[in-house]
């Protein structure tokens with residue numbers, strides 16, 4: 001538990017099940033996320049991580065079980081799901097900004113239409129959040145004029161401008177060029193240190209290790225293992241967790257010995273081929289000249 005975590009439960013999930021037709025995707029998920037806690041969800045593709053987050057903000061309707069957010073049962077037909085959703089910011093892999101609106105307008109539109117804030121109040125809130133993500137000077141730019149990492153930080157500022165109690169992130173850096181990942185992660189790191197309650201689906205193991213209070217490893221629609229990052233990533237108890245971590249920590253996904261041998265062979269063979277190929281080009285300049 002981090003310094004910012006309190007005992008108040010923000011999300012309580014009990015025996016959550018979700019099926020798409022006869023595909024039983026979530027098979028009895030139980031967990032509680034406390035105020036100020038940062039929970040990273042890891043696991044292989046298709047294990048149900050996105051579906052789990054989407055059931056929390058009712059982008060998907062759970063098939064059975066209970067999901068409470070801020071004490072409200074989101075599956076209760078009488079609950080005000082719009083009010084509950086307003087309390088949760090969600091950031092996806094794709095940034096989903098409005099292309100025809102400026103950065104500032106992207107961050108104010110839901111404030112004025114949904115929260116009924118005045119334009120000046122909405123703009124003040126938006127500017128404060130753009131400052132927080134390091135993009136004050138881009139307020140008047142349009143999304144197409146920004147890098148992917150900047151767009152994703154706008155998406156975070158937009159979500160924060162609704163003053164959410166909880167932030168859900170679904171692989172927020174997966175669509176980014178590697179050199180842009182760090183800026184987004186550092187914004188998330190700062191949010192976490194300021195006490196934001198966060199659930200983060202991620203493949204960034206270094207981030208999970210550093211920032212998470214708790215790591216949940218999912219496979220086949222169940223929580224296989226959960227605990228501190230030191231335990232789940234550093235010293236996994238379950239074979240499935242170990243296999244997964246070996247794969248993500250070794251991005252070649254194959255026996256490293258075999259890969260090294262294959263690489264050496266390719267490298268060696270292509271070196272002599274490249275010598276023959278490149279030299280005339282060096283002498284005569286670029287193609288076509």
Ligand SMILES: Nc1ncnc2c1ncn2[C@@H]1O[C@H](COP(=O)(O)OP(=O)(O)OP(=O)(O)O)[C@@H](O)[C@H]1O
Pocket residue numbers: 020023025043044045046047048049050051052
């Ligand atoms: N809207 C949908 N309709 C039908 N099946 C779906 C739908 N959304 C997800 N699924 C199925 O549910 C399973 C879990 O998908 P989910 O997207 O939750 O996995 P994930 O862990 O987020 O994977 P990834 O790491 O690839 O994002 C998959 O078998 C997927 O095909």
Ligand SMILES: [Mg+2]
Pocket residue numbers: 049050051170
């Ligand atoms: Mg997913």
